[in-house]
Structure formats: C-alpha cells, structure tokens
Amino acid sequence: MRFDIPLPDDTARLEALAHLDGLVKPVGSLGRVEELAAWLAAAHGSMPPRPLDDVRVVVFAGDHGVSDPAGPHGAVSAYPREVTASMVRVFLAGTSGVTVLARQVGARVRVLDIAVDGELADVPAEVTAHKIRRGSGSIDVTDALAPGEAERALAAGMAVADAEIDAGADLLIPGDMGIGNSTVAATLVAAVLGLPAEDVVGTGTGVNEAGRARKVAAVRAALARTADRASDPLSTFTALGSACAAATAGFVLRAAERRTPVLLDGVFSCAAALVCAELAPEAPRWWLAGHRSTEPSQAFALKALGLTPLLDLGLRLGEGSGAVQAVPLLRSAQAVISEMGLLADLA
Numbered sequence: 001m002r003f004d005i006p007l008p009d010d011t012a013r014l015e016a017l018a019h020l021d022g023l024v025k026p027v028g029s030l031g032r033v034e035e036l037a038a039w040l041a042a043a044h045g046s047m048p049p050r051p052l053d054d055v056r057v058v059v060f061a062g063d064h065g066v067s068d069p070a071g072p073h074g075a076v077s078a079y080p081r082e083v084t085a086s087m088v089r090v091f092l093a094g095t096s097g098v099t100v101l102a103r104q105v106g107a108r109v110r111v112l113d114i115a116v117d118g119e120l121a122d123v124p125a126e127v128t129a130h131k132i133r134r135g136s137g138s139i140d141v142t143d144a145l146a147p148g149e150a151e152r153a154l155a156a157g158m159a160v161a162d163a164e165i166d167a168g169a170d171l172l173i174p175g176d177m178g179i180g181n182s183t184v185a186a187t188l189v190a191a192v193l194g195l196p197a198e199d200v201v202g203t204g205t206g207v208n209e210a211g212r213a214r215k216v217a218a219v220r221a222a223l224a225r226t227a228d229r230a231s232d233p234l235s236t237f238t239a240l241g242s243a244c245a246a247a248t249a250g251f252v253l254r255a256a257e258r259r260t261p262v263l264l265d266g267v268f269s270c271a272a273a274l275v276c277a278e279l280a281p282e283a284p285r286w287w288l289a290g291h292r293s294t295e296p297s298q299a300f301a302l303k304a305l306g307l308t309p310l311l312d313l314g315l316r317l318g319e320g321s322g323a324v325q326a327v328p329l330l331r332s333a334q335a336v337i338s339e340m341g342l343l344a345d346l347a
C-alpha cells in the first residue's frame with residue numbers, strides 16, 4: 001500500500017509570510033495566527049487563502065472489546081459500552097457536545113456506525129452504510145480485526161473523506177465515539193513509538209487510580225500478545241487497533257491526498273493518524289492539531305507528528321469537540337491575511 005501525498009505549496013507560503021510582515025502591525029505580532037495564515041496559503045496554494053466556509057465533522061462510532069468489564073483486566077472505562085450506541089442517537093438528535101459546538105461555528109456533523117456492538121435498526125441507512133463489524137476484538141486477548149477488515153475500514157474512511165470533499169468540504173475534522181477507545185489509542189501510540197504502557201495510559205472518561213492500573217495491565221497484555229507482529233500500519237490496526245481507528249486513518253490520509261486541511265481532535269484521532277503517518281510521512285503537513293487532550297498518549301502522538309495543539313482547555317470529550325472549537329482561529333488567520341491593511345500605507 002502506497003500513498004502519494006502532495007506537498008503544500010511553498011511558494012504560496014513564502015508569499016504569505018512576506019505579506020504578513022507588511023501588514024499594519026509590528027512584525028510577527030500576531031504570533032501563531034500568522035503561522036496559521038501561512039499554513040493555509042500553502043495548503044490552498046493561493047495567497048490569500050480561501051475562506052473556510054464549509055467545515056465538516058465525521059464521527060466514527062464503534063465499540064472496542066477491551067471495554068468489556070468481564071474481560072481479564074476488568075473495567076477500563078468509567079462508563080458502560082452501551083453508551084456508544086446511545087450516543088449515536090444523540091448525535092442524530094443534534095444534542096451531542098460536538099453538535100452543539102459545531103453549530104456555533106457553522107460546521108456540519110455526520111455520524112457513522114463503523115463498529116457499534118449491535119444493530120441500530122432505527123437509524124437512517126446512511127449511518128450504518130460503512131459498518132465493518134459489531135465491536136472490535138478485545139486487544140488484550142485477541143486481534144481487534146479479522147484479516148481484510150483493516151483494509152476495508154481504511155477504504156471506508158477514504159470513501160467518506162472523498163464524499164465530503166466532493167460535496168465541498170474546505171476543512172475536515174475526524175470525531176470519535178467509543179467507550180474504551182482511550183485504551184486502544186494508548187496501545188497504538190505505545191506500539192508505534194515503543195513506549196511503556198505506564199507512560200501512555202491516562203484516565204479516559206474519568207477512571208480512578210485502580211481503573212488506570214487496569215488499563216495499564218490491558219495495554220501491557222496487548223503489547224506482549226502481539227510482540228513485533230504489529231510492524232506495519234495495517235497489521236497494527238488489525239492486532240491492536242479497531243475498525244474505527246483504521247477508518248479514521250483512511251479519512252485523514254485521503255484528505256491529505258486530496259489537499260484538504262484536517263484539524264485532528266483528541267487522543268483517538270491523533271493515535272490513528274500516527275499509525276498511518278508511517279505509510280505517508282508527508283501527510284502531517286496537511287494536518288493541524290486542534291487541541292491538547294488530557295490523555296498522555298495524545299501528547300506523544302502529537303510530538304511524533306510534529307504538531308503543536310492550537311488550544312489547551314483540558315478537554316477530554318472526543319467527538320471532534322476540541323477541533324471544532326479551534327475553527328475560529330483558522331478563520332481569524334484567513335481574515336487577517338486577506339483583509340488587513342499595509343504598514344506601507346500608514347499616513
């Protein structure tokens with residue numbers, strides 16, 4: 001599997017940087033907003049960059065076997081796995097955290113059942129159209145995916161990105177909903193970066209110290225079970241990931257292939273992105289980190305991807321909720337570089 005990721009336009013970036021220096025302000029005084037403006041110009045290959053009118057969030061929902069409290073390591077989440085299916089209905093009703101926040105910035109939210117453990121008979125068919133399986137395997141005891149499923153999930157995420165880009169998306173945001181997925185995210189980051197379980201595991205939805213210790217044990221068991229088998233991205237998703245992780249990776253990879261900027265969200269999308277960045281080392285040039293999550297593995301993933309989060313608000317909701325809140329910063333950057341006057345015109 002090979003990905004041809006184009007490079008952002010360095011000429012537009014340099015033109016943007018020169019223009020920013022000539023705006024009616026002390027040189028560099030808009031700090032990171034200036035960096036964002038130049039980043040956008042490079043991504044769009046145009047100076048000034050276009051407005052980000054059409055922002056789309058896709059929430060990849062699915063269960064993760066490791067969340068079974070009857071499993072060998074006990075409960076790894078503060079909430080029962082049934083919440084995953086229930087939350088799909090909340091997204092559809094328009095009352096989830098990310099949906100409310102997305103409305104504030106005029107972004108659309110689409111939810112997909114990629115691997116919810118059950119049949120959602122009462123939801124529109126398009127929600128389940130990309131379903132890969134009912135729940136991914138419990139990575140501490142078995143592979144997450146059967147042969148071929150990682151490829152199918154990756155392809156599903158790509159097809160979804162294609163559809164959103166073809167429909168006019170200017171910016172894509174991957175969201176996640178899956179009880180137990182912070183354990184899977186931590187495992188993926190530990191596997192890719194060769195880190196010990198103890199360093200990557202956080203408290204997820206809010207487990208206590210005993211819960212965190214159970215998560216560490218589950219991550220350790222998963223890493224020991226697979227040893228060196230998780231050597232490439234598809235086998236990593238198969239052994240230690242989930243259908244949602246592979247679909248999320250496909251989504252952000254295809255966006256990069258199609259020159260579409262992405263705002264990564266919390267620990268899950270960053271872990272999925274990290275795994276697939278091995279296949280496509282230039283892909284992170286098309287991604288920004290929306291926010292810093294409270295999960296330690298997100299910090300490791302971002303560092304490895306070379307990304308610095310835009311916001312740091314102590315968020316740990318997932319769903320794309322942090323990235324959505326960073327959208328106004330990108331729009332500010334686009335407005336500044338497009339509309340500010342010139343220092344040379346000072347009377």
Ligand SMILES: O=C(O)c1ccc[n+]([C@@H]2O[C@H](COP(=O)([O-])O)[C@@H](O)[C@H]2O)c1
Pocket residue numbers: 076077078079176177178179180181182183203204205206207265266267268293294295298315316317318319
């Ligand atoms: O985005 C994050 O960094 C984040 C951090 C902690 C929890 N979450 C959300 O909470 C769920 C995972 O937490 P847990 O404790 O069930 O593993 C999942 O639905 C995520 O969207 C998300």
Ligand SMILES: Cc1cc2nc[nH]c2cc1C
Pocket residue numbers: 079083087176177178205317318319
């Ligand atoms: C209610 C709830 C909403 C969520 N959204 C993302 N993860 C979540 C976990 C819970 C428990």
